[in-house]
Amino acid sequence: MPITNALTTTIERVSILDEHGNFDEKLGKGLIPDADLLKLYETMVTCRMMDEVAFKLQRSGRMGTYPQNMGQEANSLGAAYALNNDDWLVTCYRENCGLMWRGVPIDSILLHWMGDERGNAMPRPHHATPIAVPIGTQMLHATGLAWAAKYRGEKRISCTFFGDGATSEGDFHEACNFAANLDIPVIFFCQNNFWAISVPGRIQCSAPTVAQRGIAYGMPCLQVDGNDLFAVVYGMRKAIEHARTTGKPYFIEGVTYRLGDHTTADDARRYRDQAEVDAWKARDPITRLRNYMTKKGIWSDAKDAALREAAEASCMATIERCEQVEPPVRGDVFNYTFADLPADLVTQRETGHTHSLGQDPSQLPSASTTR
Amino acid sequence: MANLTLVQAINLALIQEMEKDDRVILLGEDVGANGGVFRVTEGLQKRFGANRVVDTPLAESGIIGTSIGLAMAGLRPVPEIQFEGFLGPAYDQLCSHAARMRTRTRGAFTVPMTVRVPVGGGIHAPELHSDSPEAFYAHQPGLKVVMPSGPYDAKGLLISALRDPDPVIFFEPKRIYRAIREEVPEDEYTIPIGKARVVCEGTDLTVVSWGASVIQCMQAIEACGRSVELIDLRTIYPMDMETVEASVSKTGRCVIVHEAPRTCGVGSEVATQIMEKCFLHLEAPVQRVTGFDTIMPYYKLELEYLPDAARIQRGIEDCLAY
Secondary structure (H helix, E strand, O other): OOOOOOOOOOOEEEOOEOOOOOEOHHHHOOOOOHHHHHHHHHHHHHHHHHHHHHHHHHHOOOOOOOOOOOOOHHHHHHHHHHOOOOOEEEOOOOOHHHHHHHOOOHHHHHHHHOOOHHHHOOOHHHOEOOOOOOOOOHHHHHHHHHHHHHHOOOOOOEEEEEEOHHHHOHHHHHHHHHHHHOOOOEEEEEEEOOEEOOEEHHHHOOOOOOHHHHHHHOOOEEEEEOOOHHHHHHHHHHHHHHHHHHOOOEEEEEEOOOOOOOOOOOOHHHOOOHHHHHHHHOOOHHHHHHHHHHHHOOOOHHHHHHHHHHHHHHHHHHHHHHHHOOOOOOOHHHHOOOOOOOHHHHHHHHHOOOOOOOOOHHHOOOOOOOO | OEEEOHHHHHHHHHHHHHHHOOOEEEEEOOOOOOOOOOOOOOOHHHHHOOOOEEEOOOOHHHHHHHHHHHHHOOOEEEEEOOOHHHOHHHHHHHHHHHOOHHHHOOOOOOOOOEEEEEEOOOOOOOOOOOOOOHHHHHOOOOOEEEOOOOHHHHHHHHHHHHHOOOOEEEEEEHHHOOOOOEEEOOOOOOOOOOOOEEEEOOOOEEEEEOOOHHHHHHHHHHHHOOOEEEEEOOEEEOOOHHHHHHHHHHHOOEEEEEEEEOOOOHHHHHHHHHHHHHHHHOOOOOEEEEEOOOOOOOOOOHHHHOOOHHHHHHHHHHHHHO
């Protein structure tokens, strides 16, 4: 019997505004109105400024470990722009730009990194989940959230973000598998930034693309230049159309680069070449967009300087607000363990400071030796 | 009022709650078309539809992780993990997320999920189908752990679990799935999570146990012919130490019985709390009759491992003789 083809497929790659300033009129015309473009650019600059300010704060001991978003702004921003405001945004921790566009107060994110759980109390209307620390685990939550929407007959979808490193984790595969086989509208958006702390992308995925991971689950897959806001928006619109009309998942890879360290606790100079970093600096999404808008006549150096100044001021105001936040109360260690605290936990809360843990006050001698 | 097995009582509880609350969805391997490998969810997919009783891919982390998402969106998912031995892959989602979501988000997101898991040995099953891992989950703050010992308690506890705003692991002792029948009211009733039950009263010694071992305890107590009070914890966390404390303060002696391995088993927590709360009332050290600190054997040696009535009786008599 002749050997037949069980499957043939290709992975398309979309680029609209490249690093040299070439703009594909056919794909890009009308994609993002100028008025929106200005607001989007403003958000990117504010996000970048926040990274710079947060870095300084960490180095001066005013903030804990902080992961910078530098270089990756277009991925989450383009996605958030294309989605509806009540589609679920299930991020990991390098999607500040998208969250800012969605309207999540940057205070929330900073409070998280300042060691304050109150930063995770994301208000429901934003439909954004809190920062996810264990790698690759949040995609299952995104799948469940979209599943609930489908169960209720809502048109809401989920878009979940993760890095190339996360595609090594089992939960990533389980999430794709669930979404694909049970028909759940999830957009799986991989921010391939080539580094998982110090481990290069080829250790996580040695295939020619990360996008092709989706083929294994029968999902449509697309690769976009993640530093090209237009390409991200174009790709996301295809993904959203697919997810909303068919109720099935879509896999999109936004190829980008982590310009900064993994977090402020890392020093990338230990494991990667400056030449590589410099090459990607030339592909910076912010620079690219600024040059495009300037060439188009809707932006200028003067406007850019003014924006940077305003962004710095707003970031400093944010920092001040976050640093002025009243300290959390001790009871909060206990109070959210359950909706109703069991009696023993109440005892622990009431006696933890004045007695050794768990000790029933009625059993103790009258003198207490602790403060 | 009907005489129901544990399987039937759980099935009935699920039917009644699913009729009342359309946020309740069942999901897991083989729970739908097959009605569950123990037939606990028999007939439910036909009755409620395939979008409410869902056969999932073979992936425990996936089952629990998507359930967490369903719960975060405000539904009441009831995932099943087919055997307790397969909780392993789901441990991360349970302990890193389900248990933490309320604390992490200061209540903005919560996980009202009930995880159903057949537990324990004695059914001649293959490896990893006979374990008792309740201690792992009792030790994780943010999770509630429940284990009924019979049909009546199971129905009432399960309804409470389904209505609980927080994640509950509902262990179903599989060796008594069909072994006993009890009168189970058709009418709705709940048994509160966190409340133990005094199975029989006595004056000389207290036995504390849970799950299928309660049956062996009753046999041992009858055989020893002494006045022994038996407490079925029913909830492992949050544990009802008030009932245990009242009993041991009265009897002065205690034997704790569980299938799970000895070291760091829940028995050590009960024993410590008895020591803390009843110290001056104790006439003898608290005894534990438990599984050994070994891997649960395959079924040829299964009965060597499980605490049987004779071993429990020896424990009671040793404690009484102290």
